[in-house]
Amino acid sequence: xxxxxxxxxxxxxxxxxxxxxxxxxxxxxxxxxxxxxxxxxxxxxxxxxxxxxxxxxxxxxxxxxxxxxxxxxxxxxxxxxxxxxxxxxxxx
Amino acid sequence: xxxxxxxxxxxxxxxxxxxxxxxxxxxxxxxxxxxxxxxxxxxxxxxxxxxxxxxxxxxxxxxxxxxxxxxxxxxxxxxxxxxxxxxxxxxxxxxxxxxxxxxxxxxxxxxxxxxxxxxxxxxxxxxxxxxxxxxxxxxxxxxxxxxxxxxxxxxxxxxxxxxxxxxxxxxxxxxxxxxxxxxxxxxxxxxxxxxxxxxxxxxxxxxxxxxxxxxxxxxxxxxxxxxxxxxxxxxxxxxxxxxxxxxxxxxxxxxxxxxxxxxxxxxxxxxxxxxxxxxxxxxxxxxxxxxxxxxxxxxxxxxxxxxxxxxxxxxxxxxxxxxxxxxxxxxxxxxxxxxxxxxxxxxxxxxxxxxxxxxxxxxxxxxxxxxxxxxxxxxxxxxxxxxxxxxxxxxxxxxxxxxxxxxxxxxxxxxxxxxxxxxxxxxxxxxxxxxxxxxxxxxxxxxxxxxxxxxxxxxxxxxxxxxxxxxxxxxxxxxxxxxxxxxxxxxxxxxxxxxxxxxxxxxxxxxxxxxxxxxx
Numbered sequence: 001x002x003x004x005x006x007x008x009x010x011x012x013x014x015x016x017x018x019x020x021x022x023x024x025x026x027x028x029x030x031x032x033x034x035x036x037x038x039x040x041x042x043x044x045x046x047x048x049x050x051x052x053x054x055x056x057x058x059x060x061x062x063x064x065x066x067x068x069x070x071x072x073x074x075x076x077x078x079x080x081x082x083x084x085x086x087x088x089x090x091x092x
Numbered sequence: 093x094x095x096x097x098x099x100x101x102x103x104x105x106x107x108x109x110x111x112x113x114x115x116x117x118x119x120x121x122x123x124x125x126x127x128x129x130x131x132x133x134x135x136x137x138x139x140x141x142x143x144x145x146x147x148x149x150x151x152x153x154x155x156x157x158x159x160x161x162x163x164x165x166x167x168x169x170x171x172x173x174x175x176x177x178x179x180x181x182x183x184x185x186x187x188x189x190x191x192x193x194x195x196x197x198x199x200x201x202x203x204x205x206x207x208x209x210x211x212x213x214x215x216x217x218x219x220x221x222x223x224x225x226x227x228x229x230x231x232x233x234x235x236x237x238x239x240x241x242x243x244x245x246x247x248x249x250x251x252x253x254x255x256x257x258x259x260x261x262x263x264x265x266x267x268x269x270x271x272x273x274x275x276x277x278x279x280x281x282x283x284x285x286x287x288x289x290x291x292x293x294x295x296x297x298x299x300x301x302x303x304x305x306x307x308x309x310x311x312x313x314x315x316x317x318x319x320x321x322x323x324x325x326x327x328x329x330x331x332x333x334x335x336x337x338x339x340x341x342x343x344x345x346x347x348x349x350x351x352x353x354x355x356x357x358x359x360x361x362x363x364x365x366x367x368x369x370x371x372x373x374x375x376x377x378x379x380x381x382x383x384x385x386x387x388x389x390x391x392x393x394x395x396x397x398x399x400x401x402x403x404x405x406x407x408x409x410x411x412x413x414x415x416x417x418x419x420x421x422x423x424x425x426x427x428x429x430x431x432x433x434x435x436x437x438x439x440x441x442x443x444x445x446x447x448x449x450x451x452x453x454x455x456x457x458x459x460x461x462x463x464x465x466x467x468x469x470x471x472x473x474x475x476x477x478x479x480x481x482x483x484x485x486x487x488x489x490x491x492x493x494x495x496x497x498x499x500x501x502x503x504x505x506x507x508x509x510x511x512x513x514x515x516x517x518x519x520x521x522x523x524x525x526x527x528x529x530x531x532x533x534x535x536x537x538x539x540x541x542x543x544x545x546x547x548x549x550x551x552x553x554x555x556x557x558x559x560x561x562x563x564x565x566x567x568x569x570x571x572x573x574x575x576x577x578x579x580x581x582x583x584x585x586x587x588x589x590x591x592x593x594x595x596x597x598x599x600x601x602x603x604x605x606x607x608x609x610x611x612x
Binding site for chain 1 (some may be wrong): 179183184186187188189193194195197198199202312314316317318319321327329330331338341342345349369370373375376379380383385387390423490605606608609610
């Protein structure tokens with residue numbers, strides 16, 4: 001039966017996907033909550049001209065992209081080859 | 093409000109007058125896109141070609157097309173304008189518009205590609221009562237599409253009037269005709285390439301403009317921010333009045349984050365690629381392009397604040413929408429203004445074309461073929477219905493665009509996102525993740541999401557206070573997503589449990605789960 005393998009592969013993908021989604025939610029809503037409840041922190045300037053708020057905002061954008069890169073890299077390296085192997089089996 | 097006397101505008105900007113470069117760029121764009129449409133029309137003979145470009149689009153191309161579908165004039169002109177007048181607060185929007193994309197990648201893109209054919213309803217209806225599910229999904233799709241279209245059309249009319257000096261009605265009709273031509277003759281293939289051309293133009297325009305700005309500040313954004321703080325105070329670098337009610341902002345954030353994953357014209361793009369791995373790569377590219385674009389608009393906004401000045405910007409357009417065009421004129425003269433104006437026009441055209449195609453797919457593929465004809469319609473009939481639906485939606489868009497002339501329709505974009513997040517997203521997630529979701533449950537989730545969102549938006553301050561000029565609003569939040577998303581999930585889960593046994597056999601469910609992974 002090839003099914004347990006395809007199911008475990010699906011479970012592995014969902015685990016990674018859900019962890020990364022949770023990270024994304026924490027990152028973005030953390031930023032929003034800081035804006036709502038700690039304006040002085042975000043107004044603080046790290047160097048003159050660069051406030052913590054601007055830095056974090058840009059970081060949220062860059063990190064979002066990094067998370068998609070992490071997922072894609074995992075999927076290309078582990079998920080796709082495993083799937084290919086499964087499909088390659090004569091029974092599927 | 094305006095610090096400059098208003099007659100000074102005539103001497104400082106050529107906005108609102110016929111600009112030869114703008115008109116030339118605009119005609120080149122129309123000629124190129126109609127050429128693409130003519131080329132695509134000869135390759136669009138089957139429904140798979142009409143709705144899904146024959147599933148031949150490559151990852152990089154689809155990444156650009158996704159970005160093109162998503163980066164509307166509102167995000168280019170609106171965010172730059174918001175930053176130019178209020179500084180940091182504009183960044184809250186930039187981040188919000190981006191953070192939905194990773195969610196699309198992690199949760200939606202691959203299962204959608206593996207399970208569906210042309211619309212997201214294909215996935216929700218799989219193994220469930222197809223009739224009612226498709227009707228409810230079409231309702232969610234069409235509500236999202238129509239509100240989004242109204243906002244785009246009204247914005248288009250106003251912008252084109254301001255930038256080309258055309259009348260509002262002429263502008264709307266022009267947009268309508270070009271958009272119908274792309275979709276009607278060229279289907280998804282033409283629409284995809286129009287998005288790609290537009291995305292490249294928009295990114296190039298924003299990039300060049302940002303470089304021109306930074307060149308004045310030693311190529312260092314921090315110098316630019318420092319100059320802004322020196323002129324307008326440190327407050328422009330810090331959160332201001334935009335987030336006075338945290339709950340409102342969180343609710344808007346939820347609508348943006350989960351609404352992106354429920355936008356029918358975005359979801360439809362995942363069917364244009366050959367497989368799930370390509371869909372995955374295309375979201376990675378799209379996220380990078382869109383994120384980079386929002387970082388650029390932030391530079392443009394601060395550039396406009398320092399170099400043009402908020403007073404001069406709001407003197408021309410109260411909403412601040414002309415910040416980027418004015419900046420272009422200041423840095424690159426009238427020809428560059430013309431180029432940016434034509435890019436803004438191309439942006440609107442491409443977005444309405446994508447919306448219309450996804451609406452036409454809901455009418456023809458979901459409602460006509462699968463509900464009315466119960467899947468018995470042949471290719472020729474399916475294509476005819478899809479084209480009639482395109483004409484119909486195009487006419488609706490032009491009519492509504494003219495009807496809502498001069499109205500405040502900015503809230504309709506957030507309405508579209510709220511419906512997408514509350515009606516389409518929960519049903520899609522439930523049907524992908526929870527095998528006990530029944531047809532009745534999916535319908536309950538989609539109807540609850542659509543209806544409650546519409547009612548709460550009507551009762552919200554946006555409509556009651558801003559538009560109807562009442563003293564108070566019954567519902568305190570401007571965006572209802574924080575209520576409607578959980579409610580829609582709850583309705584879907586409760587009704588699924590109450591409607592009892594799953595209609596499908598375990599064997600079929602197991603096959604579906606395999607298909608979600610392997611694609612067949």
